[in-house]
Amino acid sequence: MTEPTTLEHAARYTWGGDEFLFVEIDEAMSLRANFTSNAMAAHLAADGVAGVIDICPANASLLVRFDPDILPHRELEKRVRRIEREVEGVAHPTLATRVVEVPVWYDDPYTGATGARFRKGHQRPEGNDLDFAAEENNLASAGEFIERHHSSPWLVSMVGFVAGLPFMFQLVPEHEQLEVPKYLSPRTDTPALSVGHGGCFACIYSVRGAGGYQMFGIAAAPIFDPARRLPDFSDFMVFFKPGDIVKFKPIDESEYLRIQAEVDEGSFTYRQASVVFDLELALKDPAAHNRQILEALNGV
């Protein structure tokens, strides 16, 4: 990828009131900035500092909530700055993570119907969000866009907005990334498990609700399970973590219904495998790195 070998400048530290420290790693999105944010979050969590309440790594920044009665803000800043230097000093950054296969019914009737309800005021009132996305990316058809969407893996760069919603960054060189503007005016409704896209980010809506991302399809299985009914949720009600790698798998209606039946009877599990994400290799030779990651899913 066309990224510098290090970030050009030090992170920016600023305060969100008396309970939040905000660290902007970079103004622009990049794999390296995201990697730094996640690495800093992991270090801070491992430190187990009393008074740290929430550690929220995001796309290119880090938000930390703290209790100033226990941990003075200057002390927290000092610690996080030290962690930033430690993370910068790592010569060969890697992340032990997992790759997960997410079955998606692209061009499905559920997101299709919702998209149609909000067509008025859309950038492209004729057709659907997929047609718009294909056009925006100079692709011949919606089918070609779908192919580009699932053929390479995505990195979960942030979890949030609402409970358990993953933001994903496509692991291809910047000029190959799919980019689609958000809706001009947000929708008041989005089906749960819609696969969305805004700017350079993909997302999966974990719950039904408002949303501004273009909709391309629907994931077949839950990613947020408050009742923790499915085996993948036995530890926690949220499936995704920052640093997870996602491979979308296109499915048709019959496969969607088969997975739905498995979800209903409580037996569905995601296909997944442990992998090591190697930042330098991912930047230098993304195709080879992606191959390596996806091979881990073979035989699972």
Added chain:
Amino acid sequence: MAFDILESGLATTVQDTGRPGYYSVGIPQSGSMDQLSAEIANACVGNTVNEAVLECTYIGPVLRTTAPAVVAVTGAPVDVFVNGEPREQWSRLELAADDVMSFGIIKGGTRYYLAVAGGIDVPVVLGSRSTYVLGVIGGFEGRTLKAGDLVPVGTAVETDGLSAVLSGLRPKYLKQLDVRVLVGLYDHRLTDVGLETLLTATWKLTSVADRMGLRYSGPEVEWKPREQPFGAGSDPSNIVDAGYAVGSIQIPGGKEPIVLHRDAVSGGGYAMVATVISADMDLLARSSPGTATRFRAVTMDEALAARSELAAVRAAIWS
């Protein structure tokens, strides 16, 4: 003991001190919006600060007790009735089995709190009984109450509690409000005039105000024009999606600032330019639409001093 809900009210939820620690996966802190009022309600009935209460919004529920109970109503001024007879707010009330409790029209503010000795006894989810409606977790089945719900109440510990609250401790509900903020996060992206506008204008709270956030109307706030970095949206008020501080102020497109509150979305693509200090978050929760609000800049030291003052007030409730 349980409350048999005869009428739901507008948006009645179970809340406590909140669910910290899960913001990194998008689960907000939740909890009573007006923490001080909820805390005083608990103190009145002899609970600890940690018991769950009912948060009532504008229109309260009508409910019947299934057994004798001790309750208290605090927060926004409202007439309280037991079997149609007026009773005191900010005071410990003894109810018999089959008593019906109801509320009049709210006379100011937005939210009032009903505490019961023993606390509302719904299951603890991720360390809290608070309702997070969007995620359908906590509270009573993860939602606002409905007629027909039977809301369980815990066993009361034998304590007296406050008999009535000193009037000096009761919050005021004014139509003019100064809220203290710490400027920061992305304030450098506003023009000097823009920041000046934010900090000197009088902002009117709109009706778009709920547990997630409050939207204000007023003059336009000017952002510096610039070439947007990769991954940020096209508007100068956009940033690469980042975590949102609770209490932070964003001004999408330079119009109608939004202050995030306890059910905040945990992140998004709008630049935040200042954050309401922790000591003043309850003030926002008490605001009603139309409240003329000014955001007054303070330093971190002033924010921390205000925090200590509020802690002293809270300690006084329990002494």
